[in-house]
Amino acid sequence: MDSATTWIREQCNSEKMQQISQHLLTVKAVPYLLLALAAILLAVKYIQDHTKRTQNPTRRRSPDPEKPTDVTTYATKRLKPTEREPGNTKPLPYRPFRYGAYNITMGLRTMPWDSWIELDNQFPRFHALKAQRIAERGTRCYRAERSDPRVWDGAVELLEELAEYLPQRYPSLYRKTDVGLDNLLTGESFDVSALTRNGVKEDPILLSARLTQDDLAIMFEKEDGQYYLLSACILLAGFWRLEDKFGMPLSEIHTSGDVPGFKQKLEKGMMNFFRRVQPESPVLRNNYFLQVDDELAWSSSIGSEDSTEEGGIGWFSAEKDRAIKNHYFRSERQSLRRLPRSGGVVFTIRTYFLPVTEIAEEDGVPGRLASAVRSWGEDVSRYKGRERYGDVLLEYLDMKHQEQVERGVDFGEREDSGAYPC
Structure with a gap:
């Protein structure tokens, strides 16, 4: 990926590219030049972003114990007391x-x-x-x-x-x-x-x-x-x-x-x-x-x-x-x-x-x-x-x-x- 990015940048700075740019200016083709440059910049940006994603996979792993996060205990969510007293409640009839x-x-x-x-x-x-x-x-x-x-x-x-x-x-x-x-x-x-x-x-x-x-x-x-x-x-x-x-x-x-x-x-x-x-x-x-x-x-x-x-x-x-x-x-x-x-x-x-x-x-x-x-x-x-x-x-x-x-x-x-x- 790095070599591809370098090649694109070299082409943008080459003498041939500068000659093309001068020619386009003489024929008043500035809009076309801008479109070409924009396309090159987008290509460079895509390559850089893709490289970052490859180096840093997004799949969630278990939290790192050496980097504790400020997580509120889920059980602190307010709960409504059960209407069924455990001592008076029969086991639920699961029949799966x-x-x-x-x-x-x-x-x-x-x-x-x-x-x-x-x-x-x-x-x-x-x-x-x-x-x-x-x-x-x-x-x-x-x-x-x-x-x-x-x-x-x-x-x-x-x-x-x-x-x-x-x-x-x-x-x-x-x-x-x-x-x-x-x-x-x-x-x-x-x-x-x-x-x-x-x-x-x-x-x-x-x-x-x-x-x-x-x-x-x-x-x-x-x-x-x-x-x-x-x-x-x-x-x-x-x-x-x-x-x-x-x-x-x-x-x-x-x-x-x-x-x-x-x-x-x-x-x-x-x-x-x-x-x-x-x-x-x-x-x-x-x-x-x-x-x-x-x-x-x-x-x-x-x-x-x-x-x-x-x-x-x-x-x-x-x-x-x-x-x-x-x-x-x-x-x-x-x-x-x-x-x-x-x-x-x-x-x-x-x-x-x-x-x-x-x-x-x-x-x-x-x-x-x-x-x-x-x-x-x-x-x-x-x-x-x-x-x-x-x-x-x-x-x-x-x-x-x-x-x-x-x-x-x-x-x-x-x-x-x-x-x-x-």
């Missing part, structure tokens, strides 16, 4: 399945800011189970990369945002204090600046996890453009262990878990999304699974959580055709957003867990779920373990659907629209 073909997509939708964290009457159960898991499993359930200063800052930033958000949204459960917040149900006091709970210092990602019913994960971009799992507290995942995924890039997290269609249908869009997502544009997605035991934290039917054998965990371990009373419906509500100061992308992962026999009593659900399970392709069926429970599950769902038909249940437009409540 529909009639018709099963399409592999990211399934993202816009998240209203006041629904970032959902708390309900299962909070005491989740809180107690989390505390038990932390005490029993320790750092196998929570970790943070120490060599990257962004990671610690991101975990602290998340805690700061929750300390602002929760007392505003759930004033009956959390009270803001001069140093952080208090849990009015459990009596716990959190000092955000000192990073303590009841005076005992803890990792910031662990403190955040104690405040919600969600598992939490923060991913950060590295120089190769990939996002890596570098801070997380995963206590209730059911089917995967943090120790197996920690430190992995986004793509490997999915390929190592044999996520159906990831390479073909999800990887490119997911990578682009992670680079584009902004603090002011959070999103949600839902998924669902079936399992054949009643354990929220870890589904023991697929193997021991402490297994160290290669390939020691999987659906092959599950007992086949267990009675329907052992079938449980598991759905995750995941939120994704960029933390404004550290630049990390934070996941909140809230699990909803209840017996299949319970959701099958809801109007329209057994027929719709049966249709969804039958629509799974071979790869999805293998991933979700249908071979171990499918016959028993579908027989039961078909029976419950027929009962609803005979009762005259009005399925409305949902049966054919492909929509689902979420």
Whole structure:
């Protein structure tokens, strides 16, 4: 580019160009001369601008921790307190399945800011189970990369945002204090600046996890453009262990878990999304699974959580055709957003867990779920373990659907629209 610019300038200053200019002046062609000079100047300007863009790519990266910016915590936006007291609120009935073909997509939708964290009457159960898991499993359930200063800052930033958000949204459960917040149900006091709970210092990602019913994960971009799992507290995942995924890039997290269609249908869009997502544009997605035991934290039917054998965990371990009373419906509500100061992308992962026999009593659900399970392709069926429970599950769902038909249940437009409540 520099050589091209130099050549143009030399031509403008050459003797031949000056002769041409004199000739044009003699024939009174000043307008043409001006147009020619303008064209040359525009060419030089274009080359210079193009060179700058090439040397300074515009793709947004995570903020440089060595150059802190004055970013107001997003959670300081004023929130309206929820009209539903957590202690009197049943878990929201997410049923993210529909009639018709099963399409592999990211399934993202816009998240209203006041629904970032959902708390309900299962909070005491989740809180107690989390505390038990932390005490029993320790750092196998929570970790943070120490060599990257962004990671610690991101975990602290998340805690700061929750300390602002929760007392505003759930004033009956959390009270803001001069140093952080208090849990009015459990009596716990959190000092955000000192990073303590009841005076005992803890990792910031662990403190955040104690405040919600969600598992939490923060991913950060590295120089190769990939996002890596570098801070997380995963206590209730059911089917995967943090120790197996920690430190992995986004793509490997999915390929190592044999996520159906990831390479073909999800990887490119997911990578682009992670680079584009902004603090002011959070999103949600839902998924669902079936399992054949009643354990929220870890589904023991697929193997021991402490297994160290290669390939020691999987659906092959599950007992086949267990009675329907052992079938449980598991759905995750995941939120994704960029933390404004550290630049990390934070996941909140809230699990909803209840017996299949319970959701099958809801109007329209057994027929719709049966249709969804039958629509799974071979790869999805293998991933979700249908071979171990499918016959028993579908027989039961078909029976419950027929009962609803005979009762005259009005399925409305949902049966054919492909929509689902979420």
